[in-house]
Amino acid sequence: MTPPRSEKRKGSAGFLSRLAGDRRGVSAVEFALIAPLMIAFYFGLAEFCQGYMSQKRLAHSASAVADLVAQTDVVTKDELDDVMAIGALIMKPFSTSTLTTRVSSVTRDSKGVAKVDWSRASGITAYKAGDTVTVPTDMIANGESAVMAETTYDYSSPVKYLMPAVTKFSNVFYERPRRVDKVGCSDC
Numbered sequence: 001m002t003p004p005r006s007e008k009r010k011g012s013a014g015f016l017s018r019l020a021g022d023r024r025g026v027s028a029v030e031f032a033l034i035a036p037l038m039i040a041f042y043f044g045l046a047e048f049c050q051g052y053m054s055q056k057r058l059a060h061s062a063s064a065v066a067d068l069v070a071q072t073d074v075v076t077k078d079e080l081d082d083v084m085a086i087g088a089l090i091m092k093p094f095s096t097s098t099l100t101t102r103v104s105s106v107t108r109d110s111k112g113v114a115k116v117d118w119s120r121a122s123g124i125t126a127y128k129a130g131d132t133v134t135v136p137t138d139m140i141a142n143g144e145s146a147v148m149a150e151t152t153y154d155y156s157s158p159v160k161y162l163m164p165a166v167t168k169f170s171n172v173f174y175e176r177p178r179r180v181d182k183v184g185c186s187d188c
Contacts, residue, residue, distance in 0.1 A: 047159045054094050055169045058153045061087040065103050066149035066175035074184040080120040087151065088122075098154035100124040105183050106133055107145040117145070118188035124152070129188075139174050145182035147175045 065087040069075060075083075080103060088096045100123035108114045114135040119127035127133065133148065140146045152170040177183045 043159060047157050051155055051157060051167060054091070054153060054155045057091050057094065058099075058151050058169050059171045059173070061090040061099075061101070062149045062151040062171040062173040063175075064090060065101060065151070066147045066173045069103055069149070069183060070147045070175035070177050071179070072183060073180050074186050076185065076187050077120060080185070080188075081122070084120070084122045087149075091153070094153075094155075098123075098156075100150075100152045102126060102150045104133070104148045104150075105145060105185065106135055106140075106148050107182060108135065108140050108142050110142050112137075112142055114140070117182065118185040120185070120188060124150075135174065140176070145177060147177065147183055149173045149175070 065083055068083045068086065069080070072079075084101045084103065087101050088099055091099055100121070102119060102121035102124050104119035104127050105117040106114050107117055114133050116127040116129055116131045116133055118129060119131075121127075135146065135148065150170070150172045152168060155167045155169055157164075157167075
């Protein structure tokens with residue numbers, strides 16, 4: 001015997017009300033909706049941190065190169081090459097194939113123009129003696145000297161999620177000579 005029509009409606013309405021009140025599986029659905037965003041955020045944050053770390057290491061490299069040269073009285077080309085190699089070691093574990101380093105001695109003349117005394121470079125062209133460079137006005141006064149270290153680095157993300165293109169980082173660091181008025185280079 002088949003139930004009357006009104007009883008069928010009660011059964012389907014009861015099923016829908018039970019279905020609407022059922023909370024099983026809600027967590028799984030919420031996780032399925034949120035998980036892709038959380039995973040994308042995680043990889044993006046990891047990629048950003050790697051780029052930030054390479055930029056900080058580049059700044060440390062420029063600082064170390066300028067500092068090591070500023071502690072000497074006179075340097076040679078070979079000593080400058082060794083100092084720039086130390087700067088490249090600071091970049092590890094990042095590849096140093098795109099790292100460029102230039103270290104120069106700069107003196108501001110009586111007219112306030114900063115000119116290069118000597119320069120040595122790795123991966124980039126060195127300045128010629130007498131070239132004019134830009135030095136912050138409050139860095140050195142007329143007649144004073146500074147060691148200027150410049151570094152650049154092309155960072156290419158291994159994931160390419162947030163940073164799909166190569167990002168170029170650069171840093172310039174100035175250091176005053178510690179023991180002499182001007183650091184000399186005997187064979188530059």
